[in-house]
Amino acid sequence: MFMNKAMTAHIICAVAAVYLLAAKSYKPLAAYLTIYIVVALLMANVDKIHNTSAMLLIVSLSYFVQKLVVLLMMGSFFVRMTTIPYVLSAMQHMKIPDAAAVPIMVALRFFPTIREDYHSLKDSLRIRKVSLSPLQFIIHPVRMVEYLFVPILMKSLRTSDELAASALSRGFEHMNEQTILYPLKLKTLDYLVGTLSMLIVAILFYLQFK
């Protein structure tokens, strides 16, 4: 968060790019890098602009963009490389308590369902001639909540009971007591990458606050 020197930001971006490369996510990598480079170039030449307001604007913009691009890159990496069973396994190894682990697992499993439900709902509303444009959200926020959120919530309420009944009927009680199906062991490569990353972060800290 406090890494504000330009060089620091570039290094972090490079690290994130390496991660993405490793995940073979080439198109997003190209897109993100392009945005980053454009903004960085703008920043580097900002003192050539003599309008203070414009300068401040560019500075603020570059700040947000730099941060955003890096986190989007890491987010993309994360989404590509992890699957839900491995997330589960990781949580089981780390002995994360049920109160956090179960909701997280259920939430992950539920995202695609919400997406499907939303599409069905949208089709239905179109047939009933109810518009769902962002404008409607601003003018009639309450009505939007009623037409869009309420049906999904109602269905989810029922689903939560059914899902719980199904899980409990199959003996579900404590997630961290279940048999771990995908044992995760830290391999040599992991140690290497981990150490390297920590080294880089340490160097950056040093540079930043020197």
Add this chain to the structure above:
Amino acid sequence: MNTIKTEKLAARDFITIGIFAAISLVIFFVIGGAAGMTLVGTVANVPITVFFTAIAYMLLVSKVRKKGTFLIMGTISALPGLMAANAIGVAASIVGWIIAEVVASANHYRSKKVLIFTYVLGCTLHSAGFTLPMYLSNAQYLIDRQEILHLTDEALALYLQMFTWPMYFGMVALTIVTSFLGAFISTRILKKHFEKAGLL
């Protein structure tokens, strides 16, 4: 014999919380993302999103009236901050929700008014804690670049005074308003639909 109903959160409650946390996160990403396309929406992202996630929270705590519900829900909803490397913000947010949780637990999740208050408290503390690191960092960013921007000390101080800090406190205050509106309206909607249909 009657079914013994436990006061403590159990497996089935965690499942319910998970489902509603998923909905809350989806609302957060979709509405937050859409709002984030505009300048106003980016700055006022938290106040805007807490208005719309209110109904997921209110429904959840009406169904699962047990200690810890608000805390878990609030924590999971704040987790995306980790993806933004805002670990401090997430931690601050969790602390905020712990404080809010204390209020709701003391009341045993009984009164609707207390639930609304808890939501407002939680969201406000979340807004204060979650966004603080970004504002602090932003200020530092500008200070570091004072020379490049040819800003005088007065100009810099003025900018910070006019934009950064007023914005921070303004947004926190706005969060109080929007979270209250969201929770209040949600409670009415719950009554109009869910209680009427016998689901709650």
Add this chain to the structure above:
Amino acid sequence: MKDYAVELREVSYQYQGHSQPAIHGIDLKIEKGSFVLVSGASGSGKTTLSRCINGLVPHFYEGTFSGEVYLNGRNTGDYALRDFGTIVGSVFQDPRSQFFMTDTTNEIAFGCVNMKLPREEVWQRTKDSLEKINISKLTDKSLFQLSSGEMQKVSIASCYAMAPDIYVFDEPSANLDFRAIMELHDVLSELKSEGKTVIVLEHRVFYLADLLDRMIFLEDGVIRNDFNRQETLSLSDGDLRQLELRDFSLDALMPCPRPTALQEESRLTLSLSHVSFAYGRRKRRSEAEVALLHDVSFEAYSGEIIGIIGDNGAGKTTLAKLCCGLLKESAGIISIHEKQLPQKKRLGQIYFVMQDSDYQLFGDSVLNELRIGAGNKSSNDAENQAILKKLSLWEKRENHPAALSRGQKQRLTIAGALKADSRVLFFDEPTSGLDRGNMLRVAAELKSLARESRVVFVITHDYEFILAACHRVLYLNDGKIEQDFPLTENSKDTVLRLLRKGGASSGQD
């Protein structure tokens, strides 16, 4: 004294907040290895009875329970809910809301990991399950890409891996198409041959005819009839009607008499000419939207009720969505009354009633439901009243739609269609999960809709319903209309054959 698989002694249960007990004074003994059909109208207590067997009552739902339940000779009074999984396998109605994980293998292993079995054993049991339930080809697949039938088999496999001796199924055929029902039959047959005790709650019974040993009929919370196999199969049509049961034998059914062909004033209403559809760069959303359409042409006249049949992925839903304006055709012309209609104009003129009524009702009362939508037409209360009265929903006008029964919700969605004043209507599986009475009711409503100068299309695999309602049948395969014929005594067998066929691979085999 031999052990029964299931024994209920004087069991009664009342849900909290209900004024009447759901079941009372139930005495029931089910022998090991027997196959029992449990029937009864909604609200008769069947589901509650099944819940007493799998432990959800009293450990999951809130209420007052009395009596004793014995499973395999042991009193379940001190059991906790987690103990039931290895004794009773439960398969619920909606496969979609049952799975905890996101892929098949982990889902099937779910029960085993809860049992804390060693990893190797979990994998072994999972593999066995996949084989026995005949879904090895679905190993490691994402659950979101499966059809309802496949999802349900995964559900069954998940129970199977825990090796229970007793299985309880709650209306398993409700969301399945014909082929999936046949496959379900095969799985049930396998379970029976392994000596398991199988209890199935159903209205739709034709696929159980060769499996059942006994039928129990519940009414108002008590067991009214208990027939053995022979008695069950020799029930007359009148008896079946009384028991709200569909028929045990499909071959014996005859189409209902109906006015042949068309009325005099019938006019060409909808026509499709060389219509094709292909996805642009949009991502596939769900299995229902996968299909493409190639060069589809047909004409439909007012007063007709046309059944659309075909496999999953054949293009039935795509056709409906295309016609009603949700999708844009990539080629061809769609016209009403000989006037071409581009996509935007079709919305509203052609109406689509989808399968899941949960996503079609938005109001907080039945009356307000009709007031939703654009224009001052919505607030024309006189019209709303007329529509509701016609569908017997007027007395329920202040009720919230979510509190209605399934049949009532179905009628409310039809009210929406009437309100839109469309000349062409599409219905997607309107009878899934409905018992005989409600199914016939839907048929009557569709007939009345058609009589008022409309064309009604019904996407369905419900053979009994097709015979009760349709004049004509369109068979879709791989995006093309392969057959288009009127429904007569002679052609009904073709319909049955096409439904059963399900031979064409939809790419998932």
